[in-house]
Amino acid sequence: MVSSIESAVGTERKVVTEIPGPKSRALHERRKAVVSAGLTNGFPVYIERADGAIVRDVDGNQILDLGSGIAVTTVGHAVPEVIDAVSAQVAAFTHTCFMVTPYESYVAVCEELAALTPGTHEKTSALFNSGSEAVENAVKIARLATGRQAIIVFDHAYHGRTNLTMALTAKNMPYKDHFGPFAPEIYRVSMSYPFLDGLSGAEAAERAIKEIEVQVGASNVAALLIEPIQGEGGFIVPAEGFLPALSEWTTKNGVVFIADEIQSGFCRTGDWFAVNHENVIPDIVTMAKGLAGGMPLAAVTGRAELMNKVHEGGLGGTYGGNPVAAAAALATINTLRDRNLVARAREIEAIIMKGLRTLQQDVAIIGDVRGRGAMIAFELVEPGTKNPNAAAAKSIVSYCNQNGVIALACGTYGNVIRLLPPLVITDDQLLDGLNVLASAVRQAR
Numbered sequence: 001m002v003s004s005i006e007s008a009v010g011t012e013r014k015v016v017t018e019i020p021g022p023k024s025r026a027l028h029e030r031r032k033a034v035v036s037a038g039l040t041n042g043f044p045v046y047i048e049r050a051d052g053a054i055v056r057d058v059d060g061n062q063i064l065d066l067g068s069g070i071a072v073t074t075v076g077h078a079v080p081e082v083i084d085a086v087s088a089q090v091a092a093f094t095h096t097c098f099m100v101t102p103y104e105s106y107v108a109v110c111e112e113l114a115a116l117t118p119g120t121h122e123k124t125s126a127l128f129n130s131g132s133e134a135v136e137n138a139v140k141i142a143r144l145a146t147g148r149q150a151i152i153v154f155d156h157a158y159h160g161r162t163n164l165t166m167a168l169t170a171k172n173m174p175y176k177d178h179f180g181p182f183a184p185e186i187y188r189v190s191m192s193y194p195f196l197d198g199l200s201g202a203e204a205a206e207r208a209i210k211e212i213e214v215q216v217g218a219s220n221v222a223a224l225l226i227e228p229i230q231g232e233g234g235f236i237v238p239a240e241g242f243l244p245a246l247s248e249w250t251t252k253n254g255v256v257f258i259a260d261e262i263q264s265g266f267c268r269t270g271d272w273f274a275v276n277h278e279n280v281i282p283d284i285v286t287m288a289k290g291l292a293g294g295m296p297l298a299a300v301t302g303r304a305e306l307m308n309k310v311h312e313g314g315l316g317g318t319y320g321g322n323p324v325a326a327a328a329a330l331a332t333i334n335t336l337r338d339r340n341l342v343a344r345a346r347e348i349e350a351i352i353m354k355g356l357r358t359l360q361q362d363v364a365i366i367g368d369v370r371g372r373g374a375m376i377a378f379e380l381v382e383p384g385t386k387n388p389n390a391a392a393a394k395s396i397v398s399y400c401n402q403n404g405v406i407a408l409a410c411g412t413y414g415n416v417i418r419l420l421p422p423l424v425i426t427d428d429q430l431l432d433g434l435n436v437l438a439s440a441v442r443q444a445r
């Protein structure tokens, strides 16, 4: 039995029990008996209701959400526009399968995606359930359209957990270990990582292109797949010029440029897509996370001449573009636009950057502060070096959690703290979160 809770969620962080509280601990015991140990919970407080940037747990703690469920609830929790659209659609119909009998909202989402994604060329789309599924389909389309097989991916990349996307993902633990064999014809090259490699964008691109040409051969390459700002890999923002140089190389060599905007898309970085900051126009864009306000929806949008090369029936899936998720996406996109959340992401960037840069002056463990919009991170090092300090990251996350703040770690070496607040977070909430974070950093070693 799940109880129905009607009381409103407050707007302030408030810790009223030990964390996790007794009810969360009891639920966690229940969980252990029936949920696979292969799934972890970073912060095991059980949530019963959420609003804006606050989630409330079953013990009545009001937790400030600086993670948005990993960049998903970008428009905030319980947004009235999304609630209304989803409720109306649930009452109308919940599923027909787009491949059997279609419905308007699927088409309307694809119209929005054609208009919003970079470039004025003709575009078509296909909708799916998860980011991984979108990436898999982008690879399928690029291989079919080019008649080539090789896929280029980068160090520190994260593209998902299905068989093909595990192969595309860089990090072994926890994503790949003992889950092989992995899909073939995937080649990993060097990423631009300015804090660690000190290279300009042009130099880093030259290095990557040389690796591709020497080890794979341009004419074998179907697609180059890249996160314009790497997510799980550590919020790595490539040096300026890196993405445009790669994009130019793909165009010259008949290679499909796939931008994986699953984490960075939908206003998160202070623009609709992260590639917009350098005016890069991808051939295909993969999207999910922030697209549908918390409902599961993913999309592949690309040049019509590539997307439409696929034979009839070659793309699809039972639930892809589910009507409830499609309704949520339309409401989410309208909310992002109506509330001008692109601009809000830039304001959030200014506030967070000011806070973190000030803090960096005071402590010896913050090596780098980076990111765009409301996708900002800092990299933790052993004082006086660039050696990763994962222990500090762990301690910071734990301190934040104990004080009612959701903060997430990431990075190949587990030494990066990333901030992904909902864009509707208020200044007061954000400053409160940054204060907790500052105390967390000061107590870490």
Ligand SMILES: *Cc1c(COP(=O)(O)O)cnc(C)c1O
Binding pocket: 129, 130, 131, 132, 133, 135, 158, 159, 160, 161, 227, 231, 232, 260, 261, 262, 263, 264, 288, 289
């Ligand atoms: C989360 C993520 C994925 C995978 O999405 P799922 O919905 O978890 O399958 C792929 N690429 C990037 C960049 C991501 O951040």
